[in-house]
Amino acid sequence: MNRHSRIFRSFLTSYIVILIIPSIAGYMSYRTSIAVTQSVSIENSVTQLQNSKQILERRMAEVEGFTRQLALNQDLYVLMNQKKDIDDGNVYGIWKLMKEVMVFSQTNDFLKNYYIYLRNENVVLTPGSAYFRPEHYYEYGHYDDMDQAQWQQQVLDRTHSREILPMKPFTMNGTQTSVISYMQSLPLDSFGSKAPATVVVLIDQKTVASLLSGVKDRYGGGWTYVSNAEGDPISMAGIGEDEIKAINADGAFDKAKQSQFYRDDLVITIRSAATGWVYRAGIPRKALMENANTIKYITWSVTGAALLIGLAVGWMLSHRNSAPINRLLGVVREQFGKDEPIGRNAYDFLQGNIATIITSNRTLEQELTRQQPLIRDAFLKRLLAGEFQTREEIEAAAAQADTGLALGRGSVGILHIHGYAGLDSVDILNELSAARLLLKQSLRDIDGRILMTDLGSDRVVAIFPAEGGDADAEAFRTAVQALLDPFAAYLFSEYKITVTGSFGELFDSGMEVSRSYEQAKETMGYADYTQRKGMLWYADIRQESSTYYYPLDMELRLISTIRAGDEEEAKRIVQSVMQQNTEDRELSPEMANQLIGELKGTLLKLLDQKAFAESDRFEDAKDRILAVQLAGSIEAIRGELNGIIETLCGMITSKKNDLHIRTVEQIKQFVAEQYSDAELTLYRIAEQAERPEKYISQLFKEVTGTNLSDHLEKVRMDRAGELLRGKALTVDEIASQVGYNSSHSFRRAFKRVMGVAPSAYRQSFD
Structure with missing residues (x-):
């Protein structure tokens, strides 16, 4: 009892120390959480704004791509360059062009509104209409701060190259909005004052603002603003232009800082290296710190609850965790035949004996590790030779060899090192060994999934796996070729090793690896005969059709x-x-x-x-x-x-x-006859059934749905119940008769299976 109390007190002291640490660290955690949460929120907001910037730049790139596609349109090219009489126009060409480009407005909201001005036709084309005078289009849609002459002069009659007109008020079909305009003259290399054609894409400011709404909506408020390099507005949401001007004019606001607190907002500023645009977002401080305040409440609540609950749980766990250690001490004492430890030497006693077990186990692991390359090489040679009979046998052998191999689809290749034919000396063989080692190591560096084994002194067999897009033979062949061509060039340039390869066809499972290997050997023989170099595939060699293929x-x-x-x-x-x-x-x-x-x-x-x-x-x-x-x-x-x-x-x-059922019945019969033997183990049962232990354990579970150990225990408990009802034997005698050396173990097992203790079970029949 003193020993148990000492171990119990050790556990309880540890738990109390662990409970004190959160109390001390609670306040520090709270203060740190505020700073970290604020930093993370700022970082997330910056990331969100950068993502929005990238999306907007990609969408603008789509607009630019649209104008480039128009520049390549043959019908538009004809309309731009054909000579036109005063009263003659290519109506069919205009109609055909409208039909071709209309699809862009249906698939991209940035291209919803655009127009193409053809100078020689003096016509403005939109996704759904053609205006045979620019003034007709001006009546449909125009900038509010430009009259028709200004629009004609600044937009239609000038040459533009990827030019973006900042946000301007615009009226379209009687509806007022604000747009930015992307303008491009065609052809793309147009110079001079007037180009043959001009493309103008009108992008609604609301569409641009929706791409930047992630930062503003993330915290339930705030504003966003985008301007070009000259400071002209491109988009704004949640803020007015006057407020932006006030912020920029305030000397307390540092325009170069990425993030800063200005008044009650966190203002984030990033610049685009591609366009020079400035992106700004403002987040209310209250919304930003909402998570930190939540953490404060949770921290103190959890800390207080942990102190109260932890004391009760620590007391219970101290009892619970000290019991297994004492049981372990008893087991070690019985197994090693040593006296029980005295005083504080309990842990030293366990440490010494467990260290002996670990040392023995480590020695065994080292020996297995040393043998692993030989096991792996033997597995690959058996696989290539087709010695395995089933897929399950291959999977088991692959697991034993620790190949990490999941054979689905792939191909077998033979890599041949040239330049050593007919040379058999110790120096040459040593050089060949080094060359093979360099070849395998270089190939393993390229793709660690490739399995390799030696084939003679100057050849290496490699299994190349196929997956994903390499599922068909042509795609796989292209992928392997792309892998091995630079590989062969590297070996020659670095080590002056010349390598050629021959490959069999794709295999679909491990059972077909040997077929692919035989095809690779046949291909290699063909390559040697015809003096072919490089990488040769089985499909490349001439197939004889005078007989069938069934090896x-x-x-x-x-x-x-x-x-x-x-x-x-x-x-x-x-x-x-x-x-x-x-x-x-x-x-x-x-x-x-x-x-x-x-x-x-x-x-x-x-x-x-x-x-x-x-x-x-x-x-x-x-x-x-x-x-x-x-x-x-x-x-x-x-x-x-x-x-x-x-x-x-x-x-x-x-x-x-049928065989499985008969085997299980034999096992049941043997258990029914030998259940009273305390030495009846899974090994004994497997020995009688003439099957491996793991096999009969899985078989019994598969056929009966019950573990073999549970069945043995149930048989013993059923017999114990019969003896308890007879009342002729004591509980200790019954435990011995049903195969238990310890009455304590019997009582625990009986209660676990029958639900009551043996004595209570016996009393229920009085």
Whole structure:
């Protein structure tokens, strides 16, 4: 009890210290939070204004892009340059141009209002109308501070290059507003006093202001203002022009500062490097500090509540957390056969023994790490050789080798180091080893997902993954080519290493990696024979079509995949065979019939195995296989083969389920017979079932929905309940008979399963 009290007091003291720290730090946190919140709010506001600036500049760039597209319009070019008689006009050309450019006003609110003035036609074109005299358009829309002559002189009769007219009052169809005007003469390289055409885009000030409303709306108030480099207004919202002039004239306002408090507002100012425009936003101080005041209230409320609740929780946790340490002390004492620690040596006792365990574990991890490259290399060689039978086997081996490999789509390539053919000496081999190391390291630096292994002294095999936009063969090939061309140039320039490569076709899963590897080897042989350099793909070499493509390794993979019940992978293999023989080759009818015969032979070989021969669907499957003929389309034949694969995999799945059920029943029978053995563990059960421990644990859970350990405990508790009702044995004797060395452990388990203590359970039957 003294030992328990000492550990308890240590925990309680720690909790009290932890509770005191927030009390001391509460006020400091409050003061700091105000400064930080203010700084963050300013930074967010600056960012918001910068984002608005970028959006506005992008929209203005769209306007500029619109004028450039007009400059390239052939119909507009004809209208600008054709010679016109006094009473003759190209009405059809004008109508056609209006129809072509009308779409811009329908898709972009910045281009909603614009007009094009054609000098030789003396016509003004708008998105919906054509005015055959400028004065007619002036009646429809005009600047309030310009008469027609001024408008004609300053806008239509002058040459403009990306010129922006500041905000001016404008009346359009009787409605008054304010606009900024983007003016561009056409052609773009026009010089002189009068250009053949002028484009004027009228941008409503309200549209510009809406792009800047984020800063103003973020805090529920404020204002925004934009002016050009000369100080002329471009847009304003929430503030008048007189107020802006007053701010600019005030000596207390520093125009160069990005952010400053002016009167009751935080004023943010940024300048555009592209246009020279000045963007300003004002945020009320009260709205800006709203979050800081909220933090103040929350800080003191939480601090006070934490002190009260923390004392109660600390007392409870001290009891709760000291108990496991004492139990751990008992376990360590029993396992290591050492005396219990005395006084303050409890933690030292645990530290010493746990340190021994950690040291042993670290030694084991270091040994595994040292072996990891060998395991990874062995995995890649097995994968390339096609030794894996199922996708699950590949995934398990990849996880063991810690490759980080998720084999979806990709291709296998062989990189060949040139210049060492026929040279076999120790120095040459050492140089080749260094060259391979440099090659692999350089390729790994470019893309760490690429897996590599050596193939002889002067070749490296690499698996290139495909994802995203590289899903089709052509896109993947382009991506790999773009990766390897500079890579090969770098190796030659830096290390004088010349590299060529050969690549197989895309694989769709790990089961097809070996096929891509064989194609890469075939391509490499072709490259060596023809003395080809650079990167060569399997699709580039000449395909012989005098025979069909159905190699032995693909047949073996198909057989093993169906035997494993992997329907999806089996269908993919059949799809690959069909693709190789229909898209990449042109088979004669005789060769096509032989291919179908080979596929039928593979399926009949499978059907003769015991796993299928005992099925009640054997005869039906056999008849379907024999009935497959080259009488319809390839798609029909592939569909029939897929149907047969579904049947065969279904037979395997059914047999597996029956086998699983029998195995689980055997486990249940063994548990029912041996439950009283205190040494009955998962290892013992797995040994009796002749299966790995992890396998039987997952199998039992999958079939019954219950963990094997829970089932064993339930069997023991059911038997214990029977013995408790008999009243002939004590609780300690019953605990021993149902497989518990400790009556304390039995009591806890019984209460957990049955809901009551053993003694209460026995009394309920009195």
